[in-house]
Amino acid sequence: MEYDEMDEPVLLTSKGKRKHCLPQNSSCYKAKEKRYSGNGLVASVALNDNTYTSSPDTLKESDLYYIKQQLYFTNYKVKQDAILLSHMDAMPCKRRRQQVEAEEKRRQRDVSIKYAILKEDKTKVPVCHASSLSIFCVKKDRVQSIAKYWLENGKARPENRGGPRETEEQTAKKDIVRKHIQSFNCRASHYARRGAPGRKFLPSDLSVGKMHQMFLEQNHQQVSYSLYWSIFVYDFNLAFGHPAKDVCSSCVKFRIAINDPDLTAEEKRNKILLYTLHRRRARQFYDTLNDVGDTFTVCLDIMENLVLPRFAICQTYYLRQVYFYVFGVVRHRGRGEPQSRHEINLYTWLEYENSKDSNIVTSALHHYFTSLASVDLRQCQSLRLFLRLLLRPE
Structure with a gap:
């Protein structure tokens, strides 16, 4: 065996x-990248009655641009959260003032945050909550969640989204x-x-x-x-199934040679020319086959050998031992001509009945020409035989 x-x-x-994981091509990845890129956001100072910025003039346009760039030099959210945390001083609330009489409308804040930003000249400037949000172009919920996680765990919040x-x-x-x-x-x-x-x-x-x-x-x-x-x-x-075993050896040889990484550009060009010439010869052979004219053209082929028994059950499938040989003889009338089923003749035999050699192929051809095609053969000027195995360039 x-x-x-x-x-x-x-x-x-x-x-x-x-x-092939290409997350950068997904719409979700592009939306997240755009969300944390800072494009189209303008840093500004929010002035209100509660601001304790030393003076509005202390933060220039160049300082605002510098501060914003410190955050958005990366679009990775975890790193941005760590940068925001470095500009905050979070602590638990020590005093609560009841400014709303209705108890159900009171907001119980657990975190108190002080903000300080670093200007371009490396000096720190305290700012209010509203100014900090407008300078960094972030929302208050994001800042509150960062500070709350830091108070509870003592570190910046990691990325818990995604993953397996x-x-x-x-x-x-x-x-x-x-x-x-x-x-x-x-x-x-x-x-x-x-x-x-x-x-x-x-x-x-x-x-x-x-x-x-x-x-x-x-x-x-x-x-x-x-x-x-x-x-x-x-x-x-x-x-x-099994891969094709009867492919053209020359085609395989040329394809392997063309893909050789050690070839120079000139050598690769020569291999491609030889491969092209080989395929043109194969097409010329097909043209010769299809040029039937008044000849009697026959194609021969020893087809795929079937293995018996033929069952889908695994135990029976892998007990197969006997080969079933199929030899085909087909009269070819030219390209585009209708093919009648009476012009296709199959000779079959089992492995133990006879071997697969030239004697039995010759016997099948003799039977075909003397009995099945004798009348049509006398009406033609010449006889052409083509072995189908030679007509498979890849």
Whole structure:
């Protein structure tokens, strides 16, 4: 038995599909960046009866711009909160004055805050609450929450939004899904490994949807298809069916040579020219095939070898032992011409009945020309035979 036909267990891998996370392209990220960028905000001093700024003239336009830039040099909210905290002196309220008679309308503030800002000449200036908010272009609720958190915890408030929300129930579901995927058998292949190194292949009649349905029937747990698909893609390096094995060797050789990083620009250009020439020759071959005229053109192909028995049940699927060979003989009438099903002839035999060699292929052709196509063959001037395996440039 060949190596690429050996069954292997499905294993977890770190070489699954990479998650392409580009948060900077999301609308939510752009809105948050705009919210904390400070663009379009103008710093100003709010003058009222309760202000204790030494003088309005002590803060110039350059000072306001400098103070605002100290906060908005970054659009990361956690760093901005720490900068705001450095301009505040928060303490618990020591005295409460009942300025409102109705008790239900009284506001019970737990934090008292004094503000001081640093001018461009590195001198501190005390400002009132309203001026501090208008200079930094922030709202009072944000300042109050920063000060309250600092009094309760003794540090700046961290970022608690976003991040993973893994629960024990979700982790247990993922473990069960991984075990179900690992219950299948896969196969490796000697071919087509460069584009997907380490890739293993499940049976071609399976799919992620079928595997998810089997999981629901066997485990009776509500796991969404998106969760099952993400685990299949990101935790495993799996595909369905086998890669193409009968591709043109010259095409593969040229593609590998073109992608070689050690090639110089001149060498790469020469490889591309040779590859282009090879593909033009392949197209010329197809043109010759389609130029039927008054000839009798036949295409031959030993098609995919089927393996029996053919069942979807895992235990039976992996017990298959006997090959079912299919040899096709098709009369080709030219490009765009209708293809009748009577012009397609298949010769089939089992592995134990005969081998797959030139003798049986010749016997099939002899039967085709002497019995099935004898009348049409006499009416044509010449006979052309094309082996289909040679007509697969990639």
